[in-house]
Amino acid sequence: MLRDEFDFIDKIKPIKTNQKALIKGIGDDSAVFKSSSMFDELICMDTMVEGVHFTRQTMTPFMIGFKALAVNVSDIAAMGGIPTYYLVSIAVPKDWTEHDLKEIYEGMSQIGEQYSMDLIGGDTVSSKQGLIITVTVCGKVEEGTNLFRSNAKPGDLVFVVGELGASAAGLELLLKNGLSYTYSTHEKMLLKQHQLPEPQVEAGRILAESRENIALNDISDGLASETNEIAEASMVDLHLDFEKIPRSKYIKNYPLLDQKRWSLFGGEDYFLVGTMSKSTFDKINQTFDQKGIKLSVIGDVTVGSGEVYLTHNNKKEKLPKRGFNHFDKGEENGKL
Numbered sequence: 001m002l003r004d005e006f007d008f009i010d011k012i013k014p015i016k017t018n019q020k021a022l023i024k025g026i027g028d029d030s031a032v033f034k035s036s037s038m039f040d041e042l043i044c045m046d047t048m049v050e051g052v053h054f055t056r057q058t059m060t061p062f063m064i065g066f067k068a069l070a071v072n073v074s075d076i077a078a079m080g081g082i083p084t085y086y087l088v089s090i091a092v093p094k095d096w097t098e099h100d101l102k103e104i105y106e107g108m109s110q111i112g113e114q115y116s117m118d119l120i121g122g123d124t125v126s127s128k129q130g131l132i133i134t135v136t137v138c139g140k141v142e143e144g145t146n147l148f149r150s151n152a153k154p155g156d157l158v159f160v161v162g163e164l165g166a167s168a169a170g171l172e173l174l175l176k177n178g179l180s181y182t183y184s185t186h187e188k189m190l191l192k193q194h195q196l197p198e199p200q201v202e203a204g205r206i207l208a209e210s211r212e213n214i215a216l217n218d219i220s221d222g223l224a225s226e227t228n229e230i231a232e233a234s235m236v237d238l239h240l241d242f243e244k245i246p247r248s249k250y251i252k253n254y255p256l257l258d259q260k261r262w263s264l265f266g267g268e269d270y271f272l273v274g275t276m277s278k279s280t281f282d283k284i285n286q287t288f289d290q291k292g293i294k295l296s297v298i299g300d301v302t303v304g305s306g307e308v309y310l311t312h313n314n315k316k317e318k319l320p321k322r323g324f325n326h327f328d329k330g331e332e333n334g335k336l
Contacts, residue, residue, distance in 0.1 A: 018113070018116040018117060018118050036140070037143070038142065038143055039140040039141060039142060039143055040140065040141055040142070040143050040144070040145070041138065041139075041140055042076055042079050042081045042138065042139035042140060042141055043136065043137070043138050043139070044072055044075040044076060044136070044137055044139075045072070045134060045135065045136040045137070046068070046071050046072050046075070046134070046135055047132065047133065047134040047135075048064070048067070048068050048071075048132070048133045048134075048135075049130060049131075049132050050093075050129075050130030050131040050132070051130050054067070057174070057175075057178045057179060058171065058174040058175065058178075058179065058194075058195075059174075059179075059195050060103065060179065060195075061096075061100045061101070061103035061104045061107070062103045062104070062106055062107040062110075063107060063195040063196060064104055064107065064131075064133070065103065065104035065105055065106065065107025065108040065109075065133075066107035066108065066110060066111050066195075066196055067107075067195065067196070067197060068088075068104075068107075068108060068133045068135050069086060069107075069108040069111050069112060069117075069135055069137070070111050070196075070197050070198070070199055070270065071135075071197070071220065071270065072086065072135050072136070072137035073111065073115060073117075073137060073199040073201065074197070074199040074200070074218040074220065074270040075137070075218060075220075076137055076139035076199075076201070076204075077199045077200045077201045077203070077204035077218060077272065078147070078204060078216050078217055078218035078272060079139070079141055079147055079204070079208075079216070080141050080145055080147045080204045080205060080207055080208025080209075080216070081139035081140060081141040081204065081208070082115075082139055082140050082141065082201070082205070083115045083117050083137055083138075083139045083201065084116075084117060084118070084138050084139055084140060085117060085118050085119075085120045085137070085138040086108070086112060086117055086118075086119055086120070086135055086136065086137045086138070087119070087120060087121045087122045087135070087136045088105075088108065088119065088122035088123075088133065088134070088135055088136075089122050089123040089124075089125075089133070089134040089135075089136075090104070090122070090123070090124055090125075090131070090132070090133050090134075091125050091126065091127035091131065091132040091133075092124065092125070092126055092127055092131060093126070093127045093128065093129060093130060093131060094126075096131055104133070105119075108135075115199075115201060117137075141208055142208065142209075145208050145211070147204070147207060147208060147214050147215065147216035147274070148215060148216075148233070149215055149216070149217055149229055149230045149233035149234065150215065150233040150234050151213050151214060151215035151216075151234065151275070152215040152230050152231070152233075152234035152236050152238070152275040152301050153213065153234070153236070153275070153277070153301060154236055154301055154302050154303045155277065155278075155300075155301065156215075156275040156276055156277055156278075156300065156301040157275065157276060157277070157278055157281055157297045157299070157300055157301070158227070158238050158239075158240060158273070158274075158275050158297070158298050158299035158300060158301060159273070159274055159275070159276060159281065159295060159296060159297050159298065160219075160223070160245065160246055160271065160272070160273050160295075160296050160298050161200050161203045161271050161272040161273075161288075161293060161294065161295055162200065162203075162246070162269065162271030162272065162293075162294055163246045163247060163248040163249065163271070163294060164219065164223060164245065164246060164247055164248065164262070164263040164266070164269050164271065165247045165248050165251045165259060165262035165263035165266055165269070166189070166190050166193035166194075166248035166250050166251060166262075166269070167190075167193045167194040167197065167266060167267070167268040167269050167270075168194075168261075168262040168265075168266020168267065168268065168269075169190045169248075169250070169251050169254065169258070169262050169266070170187075170190035170191040170192070170193050170194035170195070171194045171266075171268070173187055173190060173191060174191060174194065186250060189250045190248075190250050190251070193248070193250075193269070194268060197268065197269070197270040198270070199218075199270055200218070200270070200271055200272050200293075202291060202293065203272055203288070203291075203293050203295075204216070204272065206284060206287055206288065206291070206293075207272075207274070207276075207284070210280065210283065210284050212276060212277070212280040212283075212284075213276070213277065213280070214274055214275065214276045214280065215230050215233075215234060215274050215275045215276075216272060216273075216274035217229055217230055217272070217273050217274060218270055218271070218272055218273075219267070219269045219270065219271050219272065219273055220267060220268060220269075220270060221267045221323030222264060222265045222266055222267035222322070222323040223240075223245065223263060223264050223265075223273060224264045224265055224308070224319050224320060224321065224322055224323070225265075225267070225321055225322060225323035226273050227240065227273060227308045227319070228306075228307075228308050228319070228320075228321035229321075230273070230274070230275065231304070231306045231307060231308050232306040232321075234275075234301075234306075235304070235305065235306050236301050236302065236303065236304050236306070237301070237302050237303070237304025237305065237306070237307045237308070237309065238275070238299060238300075238301055238307075238308045238309070239299045239300055239301075239302060239308075239309050239311070239316075240298050240299035240308065240309065240310045240311070240319065241298060241299055241310075241311050241312075242260065242310055242311065242312035243312070244296065244297065244298045244299070245263055245264075245296075245298050246294060246296045246298075247259050247262075247263045248263075251263075260312075264310075264319070265322055265323060267323050275301050281295075281297065308321075
């Protein structure tokens with residue numbers, strides 16, 4: 001149980017800073033940092049609720065903290081941005097100890113250090129039910145750069161960065177067996193994709209620096225949901241070929257129906273999906289190859305009314321805007 005909020009804040013207060021623009025971090029009524037006229041500012045926020053987005057049977061406190069920050073960094077990556085600062089609001093129930101909370105912040109600190117981010121504030125309160133973590137991340141992207149969902153044009157290619165399905169497969173193993181089960185090396189790779197996702201910041205930067213017309217989305221709610229968001233925002237139709245969708249090598253030995261479900265609707269892969277012209281793809285694909293980042297064409301864009309279609313075994317059908325909600329079937333996840 002957390003007994004002294006202010007003592008705890010002192011314990012998780014960073015001892016160093018990474019961003020030169022930071023003037024004042026934790027310790028005052030507001031953080032202060034310099035802005036630059038050369039960049040546009042980015043800001044995003046996500047909330048993780050115990051029993052809805054995670055349970056203690058599927059993730060350790062360290063993993064919960066790591067993922068709480070990673071999912072926000074992924075949103076910055078989908079804008080082609082550079083993550084800079086983060087703030088954390090945490091509501092703590094009585095059954096979570098101070099040691100647990102420090103582990104959560106250590107998880108956030110690990111990924112924060114990976115991207116040279118600074119923790120600059122937040123709030124700590126009590127909760128009468130489960131643990132609730134709300135993370136806000138600030139970032140920046142070169143002025144005038146936009147990788148908006150509304151950028152898709154007829155004639156574009158649909159592409160994916162990374163390989164899909166492992167996170168959902170890993171979660172199913174965790175829900176079935178729990179954390180303490182003896183998993184095979186192969187299964188542990190599936191678990192890692194769910195528990196410790198890696199945002200695609202480098203890929204987002206490559207796309208942003210191309211200065212080309214690109215639509216982009218991170219795959220948090222599943223490929224079906226994210227491609228529908230692009231189609232709706234751009235008022236075009238997207239046509240996907242299931243055989244071209246890159247599925248994780250760690251799910252290839254599972255039944256095809258499971259592979260299809262995990263890769264299309266599983267979500268929480270935190271890779272990227274988007275559209276670009278063929279000439280743009282030809283131009284930047286070599287850069288992705290050099291960086292060792294997998295970039296795959298999975299379909300094309302046509303004139304339409306905001307629909308997505310999937311072809312599999314020579315059969316084309318509409319792909320519904322449906323994401324997989326892992327813990328609470330009655331709650332929908334989404335962003336404003």
